[in-house]
Amino acid sequence: MILIFLIAILLLAGILAAVSARWSTQLPRWISLAAIAVNFVLTARIWAGRSLSASTTWYNEVDWNWVPDFGIHFHLAVDGLSFLMLILTFFLGIVAVLCSWTEIREKIGFFHFNLMWVLAGIVSVFLAMDLFLFYFAWELMLIPMYFLIVIWGHERRVYAATKFFLFTQCSGLLMLIAILALYFFHHQSTGVYTFEYSELLGTTLSSRAELAIMLGFFVAFAVKLPVVPVHTWLPDAHTEAPTAGSVILAGLLLKTGGYGLLRFVVPLFPRAAHQFTPVALTLAVIGIIYGAVMAFSQTDLKRLVAYTSVSHLGFVLLGIFSWNPLGLQGAIMTMICHGLSTGALFVLVGGLQERIHTRDLNRMGGLWALVPHMSASALFFSLASLGLPGLGDFVGEFLVLLGSYKVSVALTVIATLGILASTFYALRMMQRAFFGPNTNSWQLPDLTPREGLIMAVMVAGLLWLGFYPQPVLNTFAPAMDNLQRQVQMPAAVLRR
Amino acid sequence: MNVTDTLALLPLLLLAGTAIVVMLGIAVKRSYKLAAGLTLTGLAASFISVCAVAPLVPRQVTSLLLIDGYALFYLGLIIASSAAVAVLSYQYFAKHEGQREELYLLLVLATLGCGVLVTSVHFASFLLGLEVLSVSLYGMVAYFTGRGQALEAGIKYLILASASAAFLLFGMALIYAGTGTMAFSNLRNLSLGGSSLALLLPGIALSVTGIGFKLGVVPFHLWTPDVYQGAPAPVAAFVATTSKTAVVALLLRYLGAGTQESPAVFLLFSIIAIASMVAGNLLALRQNNVKRVLAYSSIAHFGYILVAFLAGTTMGAGAVAFYLVAYTVTILTAFGIVTVLSTAEADAADLEDYRGLFWRRPVLASVFTAVLFSLAGIPATMGFVGKFYILASGANASAWPLMIVLVLTSVIGLFYYLRIVVTLFSEAPERQSSMQRIEWGSAFVLGGLAVLLIGFGLYPAPLLTLIRATIGALN
Numbered sequence: 015m016i017l018i019f020l021i022a023i024l025l026l027a028g029i030l031a032a033v034s035a036r037w038s039t040q041l042p043r044w045i046s047l048a049a050i051a052v053n054f055v056l057t058a059r060i061w062a063g064r065s066l067s068a069s070t071t072w073y074n075e076v077d078w079n080w081v082p083d084f085g086i087h088f089h090l091a092v093d094g095l096s097f098l099m100l101i102l103t104f105f106l107g108i109v110a111v112l113c114s115w116t117e118i119r120e121k122i123g124f125f126h127f128n129l130m131w132v133l134a135g136i137v138s139v140f141l142a143m144d145l146f147l148f149y150f151a152w153e154l155m156l157i158p159m160y161f162l163i164v165i166w167g168h169e170r171r172v173y174a175a176t177k178f179f180l181f182t183q184c185s186g187l188l189m190l191i192a193i194l195a196l197y198f199f200h201h202q203s204t205g206v207y208t209f210e211y212s213e214l215l216g217t218t219l220s221s222r223a224e225l226a227i228m229l230g231f232f233v234a235f236a237v238k239l240p241v242v243p244v245h246t247w248l249p250d251a252h253t254e255a256p257t258a259g260s261v262i263l264a265g266l267l268l269k270t271g272g273y274g275l276l277r278f279v280v281p282l283f284p285r286a287a288h289q290f291t292p293v294a295l296t297l298a299v300i301g302i303i304y305g306a307v308m309a310f311s312q313t314d315l316k317r318l319v320a321y322t323s324v325s326h327l328g329f330v331l332l333g334i335f336s337w338n339p340l341g342l343q344g345a346i347m348t349m350i351c352h353g354l355s356t357g358a359l360f361v362l363v364g365g366l367q368e369r370i371h372t373r374d375l376n377r378m379g380g381l382w383a384l385v386p387h388m389s390a391s392a393l394f395f396s397l398a399s400l401g402l403p404g405l406g407d408f409v410g411e412f413l414v415l416l417g418s419y420k421v422s423v424a425l426t427v428i429a430t431l432g433i434l435a436s437t438f439y440a441l442r443m444m445q446r447a448f449f450g451p452n453t454n455s456w457q458l459p460d461l462t463p464r465e466g467l468i469m470a471v472m473v474a475g476l477l478w479l480g481f482y483p484q485p486v487l488n489t490f491a492p493a494m495d496n497l498q499r500q501v502q503m504p505a506a507v508l509r510r
Numbered sequence: 511m512n513v514t515d516t517l518a519l520l521p522l523l524l525l526a527g528t529a530i531v532v533m534l535g536i537a538v539k540r541s542y543k544l545a546a547g548l549t550l551t552g553l554a555a556s557f558i559s560v561c562a563v564a565p566l567v568p569r570q571v572t573s574l575l576l577i578d579g580y581a582l583f584y585l586g587l588i589i590a591s592s593a594a595v596a597v598l599s600y601q602y603f604a605k606h607e608g609q610r611e612e613l614y615l616l617l618v619l620a621t622l623g624c625g626v627l628v629t630s631v632h633f634a635s636f637l638l639g640l641e642v643l644s645v646s647l648y649g650m651v652a653y654f655t656g657r658g659q660a661l662e663a664g665i666k667y668l669i670l671a672s673a674s675a676a677f678l679l680f681g682m683a684l685i686y687a688g689t690g691t692m693a694f695s696n697l698r699n700l701s702l703g704g705s706s707l708a709l710l711l712p713g714i715a716l717s718v719t720g721i722g723f724k725l726g727v728v729p730f731h732l733w734t735p736d737v738y739q740g741a742p743a744p745v746a747a748f749v750a751t752t753s754k755t756a757v758v759a760l761l762l763r764y765l766g767a768g769t770q771e772s773p774a775v776f777l778l779f780s781i782i783a784i785a786s787m788v789a790g791n792l793l794a795l796r797q798n799n800v801k802r803v804l805a806y807s808s809i810a811h812f813g814y815i816l817v818a819f820l821a822g823t824t825m826g827a828g829a830v831a832f833y834l835v836a837y838t839v840t841i842l843t844a845f846g847i848v849t850v851l852s853t854a855e856a857d858a859a860d861l862e863d864y865r866g867l868f869w870r871r872p873v874l875a876s877v878f879t880a881v882l883f884s885l886a887g888i889p890a891t892m893g894f895v896g897k898f899y900i901l902a903s904g905a906n907a908s909a910w911p912l913m914i915v916l917v918l919t920s921v922i923g924l925f926y927y928l929r930i931v932v933t934l935f936s937e938a939p940e941r942q943s944s945m946q947r948i949e950w951g952s953a954f955v956l957g958g959l960a961v962l963l964i965g966f967g968l969y970p971a972p973l974l975t976l977i978r979a980t981i982g983a984l985n
Contacts, residue, residue, distance in 0.1 A: 083974040084902070121869075146898075150889045157888060160928075165935055176928050183886075183924055187917040190898070194905040 016056055017076050017090040017141055020100070021134050023049050023056075028130030035123020042126040043111060049130060050107045053137075057100050060092060071496045073097060080147070085207035090141040094493035098346065098486060099140040099273055102353050105475075106265040107133045110258035112468050113361045117257055117368055118166060125166060128158035132262060139270050145193045146209040148278075149186070152234075152270070156182055159259065159267065166256040174247075174254035181247040185237040192230025196282070199223060215281060215500055221289075228286035231279050232294075238271030239327050242301040249308075252320035253373075257364025260316065264323050264360060265353035272330045272349050276497065280337060284501040287335070294335040295418065299425045301328030302432035309439040315366070315373045318443055319359045322399055325432055326352045326407070332429060333414035337501065339494065341417025344410050346490050351406030351479055355398040358472040362392050365465055366447075369458045375443070380452030385460040389448040391469040396440040398476050401433045406479030511572060518569040518577040520559040521585050522629065525622040528552025532618060536611045545611040546600050549618055553593040560586045573693060574635035575626070579980035583831065584628040584759040591752045591838050592621040594955050598842075598849045599744040601949045605854040606654070613653055620646035620748065624756035631763060633682045633692040639760075640678070640720070643753055644671045650748065651741040663740025670723060670733045678720025684713030694764050711774055714765070718778065721764075724757040727816065728785040731809045735797075738805035743857050746801060747845030750808055751838040758815060758834060762827060770822045779820055783912060786813030787919040794926045801859040803926055804844055807885055810923055811837055817916055818900040821907035824981065829899040831977045836892035836966070840884040843959040847878050850948045850956070864930065866938025874948075875934045877960045882927040884963055887920055891967040 027049030031042035064073035075091035092100065110129060118125050135155025142148035156179060163175035193209070200217045201207050208214065219227065237244045248268075252260050280287045287294075305325030312318040326348060333345030365388065366381075367373050382389040398405040401412075411433060419426045461469065479486065516523070532548050535541075560582050568578035596617060603610045623643030630636045648671070652664025686692055688709030722730040738746045769776045790810030797803045815837075818829035851858035851874075858864070868875035884893030897920070904913040948956075966973050 080969075081971050081974065083971065083978060153889045153894075157883065161935065164932055172932055176925065176932075179928060180921055180924060184918070184921040187921065190901060191905070191913055191917060194902050197902075198905050 015076060016060055017074055017092060020053050020056055020137055020141070021090075023052055024130045024134035024137065028127040028134070031126035031130060032123040035121075035126075039122050042123050043115060046111045046126045046130055047108065050104050050111065050133070053107075054104050057097070057104065061097065071492050075143070080144075084146070084209070086146045086209050087144045088147060089144040089210065090138075090147075091143045092141055093496070094489045094491065095273070095276065095346070095497075096140045096493075098350060098489055099269060100137065102269065102350055103133060103136050103140065103266055106261055106353055106357050109265075109357055109361065109468055109472070110261045112464055113261060113364060114256065114258040115464055116462075117364060121165065125162070128161045129258060129262075132158035132162065133266075136262075136266050136270060140273060143211045144209045145196070145211060145214065145278075148211075149190055149193060152189075153183070153186055155267070155270075156186075159263070162259040162262075163251060163255045167254040167259070168256075169254070170250070171254045174250035178247045178251040181237050181244065182234075185234040185244070188230045189234035192227045195223070195227050195230070199227075211278075217282075219283075221285060224283050224286040225289060228279060228283035228290065231274070231282070232290070235271040235274040235279060236297075238274070239268060239331060240271070240301075240324060241297050241331060242304050242324070242328075243297075245301070245324050248324060249317050249320045252323070252360075253314060253316045257360060257367075260320075260360040260364070261357045264320070265357040268323060268327055269349050269353060272327070272334065272345065275331070275334045276342070276345070280334065281497050281500040287337075287501075291335050291337075291421070295332060295422055295425050298328045298331035298335065299428050299432070301325065301331065302429050303435065306432050306435035306439060310435065310442060313375045315375055315378070315443065315447060316360070316363050317373075318375070318439065319356060319363060322359075322436065322439065323352070323356055325436060326356070326399070326411075328432065329411050329414045329429070332418050332425075333410075336414070336417040336421045337498075338417050338420055339498070340413050340420075342494050342497075343487050343490065344413025344415070344417055346410075346494075347406065347413060347479070347483060347486065348410030350486065351398070351410050351476060354472050354475050354479070355395050355405075355407055358391070358395045358469065359399065361465070361468055362388060362395070365461070370454075370456055375446040377454055378447040379450040379454070380448075381456065381458070382448045383452065384456060384458050387461045387466065387469075391461070391473070392448060393444055394473055395476075396444050398480075400436040400440040404477070404480045406476045406483070409480060409483045514566060515569060515571045518563050518566045519571050519575070520563055521556045521582075521589070522575075522622065522625050524552060524556040524559055525589075525618060525625055528556070529615060529618045529622060532611075532615045536615065540609070540611055542604065542610050545614045546596065549596050549614040550593060552618060553589055553596065553621070557586060557589045557593070560589065570631075574632045575629045576631040577629055580759075580763075581629040583977070583980040584755065584834075585625055587835060587838060588621060588624045588628065588752050588756055591755070591842060592617065592624075592748065594842050594846075594959065595744050595748045595752065597951045597955045598747065598846050599742075601952045602742060602744050602849045602852060613650065616646040616649045616653075617748065620650065621752065624752055627756040628759040630760065631694045633686070633694075636760060636764070637675075637679065637682070639756070640675065640724070643756070644675065647671075647745075647749060647753065650745045651737055653742055653745065657740070659736075659740035660742070661740075663737045666733050667737050674720045674723035674730065677716045681713045681716025681718075681720070684709050684716065686713075688713060711772075714768065714775060715778065717764075718782075721757055721761050722782060725754055725761075725812045726805075726809055727782050727812050728789045728809060729782075731786070731789070734809060735793075735802045735805040738801045738808075739799060739859065743801070743845050743849040743852055743859075746804075747842055747849075750804065750841045750845070754808075754812065755834050755838060758812075758819075758830060762819060762830060766819070766822065766827065769820055776820060779816055780912065783813045783816035783820060784915050786810060786816065787915055788813075791919045791922040791926075795922070797926070798861045799859045800848060800861060800864065800930065801857065803930065804841065807923060807926075808841070810919060811885070814897065814900055814916055814920075817909065817912045818903050820912065821900075821903040821909055823903070823907065825906050826903040827981050828974075828977050829896075829903040831981050832899045832970070832973065833896035835973065836884065836896035839959050839962050839966075840881050840891075840893055843877060843956060843963060844881045844885075846952065846956045846959065847874060847881070850874070850952050861930065861933055864933050866936055867934045869938045874956075877956065877963075879931055879934060880960065880963055882931055884967070886924045886927040889967070890964060892963050892970070893967070895967055895970045 031045045034041040060074050071093045072091040078088040080086045080088040138151030160179050203218050240248045305321050309321035329348045330345045333341040398407050401408045623639045626639030648668045654660040726734040794806035818826045884891035887893050887897035
């Protein structure tokens with residue numbers, strides 16, 4: 015039941031926020047904060063109350079009949095993987111509410127309604143264990159996100175939001191066909207109509223069908239992640255979205271793609287995924303290099319940060335398709351740390367834009383003297399982003415490279431170049447924006463206490479993940495073992 | 511024909527009776543309220559009788575009509591949607607001067623025609639139903655004789671419908687010459703082959719012209735945008751939902767098995783389906799008139815329905831039924847919103863009329879957003895479950911090419927639905943357009959439709975059970 019509450023509280027808070035805006039402009043913000051805080055507590059209770067027996071990896075689950083005619087269940091469950099994603103979701107949710115505290119001045123109620131509902135959609139995606147429910151949540155989280163971009167976005171918001179929606183919807187429908195195909199093939203071999211994840215695992219498929227269905231899933235997650243040929247929505251959507259939207263896009267929506275690959279693509283179609291590995295790894299490396307190069311050549315600060323996401327998420331793909339413990343641990347670490355570091359960078363860029371009303375790097379420069387705290391934070395998160403040892407991103411990317419080294423030395427070497435390239439773009443960004451002469455004679459206020467608090471917490475998080483990542487890895491371990499067990503058998507067949 | 515047969519026919523008899531009572535009522539005392547009241551009472555009685563006769567079915571009444579679960583399901587849908595149109599019309603036509611009472615007479619007659627279509631298993635009743643429907647629709651489409659667009663739409667519909675009916679008649683003649691029977695059931699059992707094929711296939715092709723015209727599928731779609739635009743909004747709603755529902759229900763009875771037995775028929779409908787999905791969605795892209803967008807999107811939606819029709823089996827029939835309910839609810843809501851926003855001078859059809867609607871009338875705009883998402887097939891709406899059902903039936907029949915076309919074209923469709931959504935949520939214009947008050951009747955209907963739209967989108971199980979119980983009677 016507690017899992018239902020997680021979603022219901024967010025949905026309810028969204029409605030309350032929308033209604034309460036009539037009486038007060040501050041009330042929606044506090045309601046949203048309170049809802050996420052309650053969810054934090056509930057998640058902690060799930061953690062405390064988890065059963066440690068070996069029989070199940072689920073900490074907690076709910077399973078209701080939903081549409082019996084089709085064998086659809088309302089099945090939510092949480093394991094170590096989902097748990098980590100939930101924590102990240104609520105953490106970034108709070109950041110998103112705080113960072114729009116002064117940025118969003120119009121239509122506050124409806125803004126928080128969408129914010130809460132997009133979080134509810136994301137939570138459902140991370141919890142759904144019925145493929146129909148998963149698809150349902152997958153599509154549903156799009157709509158509030160679309161509204162966030164299209165109503166509160168910047169100049170080209172309609173273009174960006176529509177592009178975002180069309181890309182995800184098209185790939186999502188391909189996934190729906192793949193889900194249905196899997197559903198009917200499962201029925202053919204077993205006589206049971208079901209969308210249940212655990213039952214669909216190990217469905218016998220011809221290798222051609224398996225590859226086709228796997229590709230249907232892969233495309234949907236590749237668009238979200240994003241993988242390079244289908245990434246073009248990302249720079250536009252991230253750039254045009256309001257700060258909170260960018261934080262949620264980069265920090266959470268991209269992670270649903272990684273989560274989908276981890277949870278569904280490889281376990282459901284181990285042989286096809288194995289067959290596909292060389293392609294996926296190559297795409298990952300292309301993404302790492304391409305993202306870095308593109309980031310280097312941007313003059314729009316927000317677009318720059320957006321392209322770094324393409325690069326970082328390439329590591330996630332690399333780690334997942336290496337499919338060994340190191341690679342998987344690296345992928346999950348990268349997902350979490352990227353959420354923090356890139357989320358923080360977006361908050362900073364948003365804060366900067368609120369102050370100087372531009373994102374153009376050419377119009378910045380010499381800001382360090384004016385806003386030392388802000389600049390120092392930016393330096394910190396840039397360093398995190400370029401993979402400085404001691405900060406979380408380094409751990410993630412290092413583990414990924416260790417994992418992929420076992421699979422392909424050549425690709426690992428090229429991917430390492432991507433880390434090198436990240437040094438260039440991160441330092442260029444710092445130089446252009448914060449160092450040098452203040453040619454535009456800006457006069458700005460430094461971080462407000464609210465912004466300072468966001469930064470402090472995120473700094474602490476990245477330091478913790480950088481120096482002592484073990485709790486995260488321990489939490490992930492049982493779930494990872496479980497995922498690997500599902501893949502093991504066919505992989506052994508292939509190795510012969 | 512015995513007493514039980516008559517009882518089974520009660521829904522149709524009540525509809526016919528209502529038409530007479532409304533006509534006499536108008537003759538005795540010309541009162542708009544009275545005509546509307548009599549119509550709604552008649553429709554309600556007919557709807558109740560649909561539920562009441564359920565235990566008597568299936569029952570063949572003469573060789574023309576078959577009352578079974580399938581027919582009752584569609585009868586219920588038709589009568590309910592017709593009643594919704596009647597309520598929506600009330601506020602709409604109340605704003606207008608002149609003689610408005612006959613509209614209800616025509617509405618009941620058109621509903622009767624639809625009822626005959628869904629129960630017919632014979633070409634004679636097919637043609638009768640179709641003509642009763644068409645003739646009533648001519649009058650309804652051109653009801654505002656003062657408006658040029660309405661007259662144009664009416665004439666267009668009249669000429670094209672007559673032409674297609676002529677094709678249909680010729681097709682029937684060929685089929686009769688080839689098989690010596692006019693009953694659908696004999697046609698279905700007939701293995702298509704031998705010497706009669708030369709007459710039969712052209713006959714089927716010609717009869718498809720008549721059906722395709724009513725459905726507005728490509729290449730018989732040319733009338734759709736003009737009629738939707740020119741007709742009064744509630745009438746357009748009726749054309750879009752009730753009349754099309756009836757024809758689809760008939761098509762399934764008539765050729766449901768034929769597509770499986772004859773590759774030629776399957777190919778014919780595949781081409782129509784693909785052309786409709788592609789053309790409908792592409793043509794809608796550049797429209798700035800909401801009614802025209804709905805017209806083009808309806809072309810595409812009937813392409814989707816044909817995919818389920820082609821998938822065949824009980825699952826395909828179920829998918830068609832669910833999609834029709836979803837489509838009816840969605841389109842009635844859409845036209846309902848157009849209706850309540852319309853003024854006495856003109857319908858609220860221009861996209862600009864909807865700019866910033868959300869900030870002026872949040873509830874109405876939210877419902878309209880739900881409608882557009884339902885048309886686009888986004889979850890939590892009936893349209894999504896419908897599309898899911900169609901894709902499921904397609905996957906069941908391994909109709910992969912059709913499904914891929916469906917998916918790709920519906921992404922194109924998304925583009926123009928989103929354009930309307932953006933308009934709803936963009937900044938309101940300086941000039942505040944006059945606020946139309948919504949009367950309680952329209953509000954009640956719109957609210958109910960919105961609840962259905964979301965309710966069955968979230969929890970479709972009851973409707974699915976009903977469909978399973980009734981549509982199963984088809985095969």
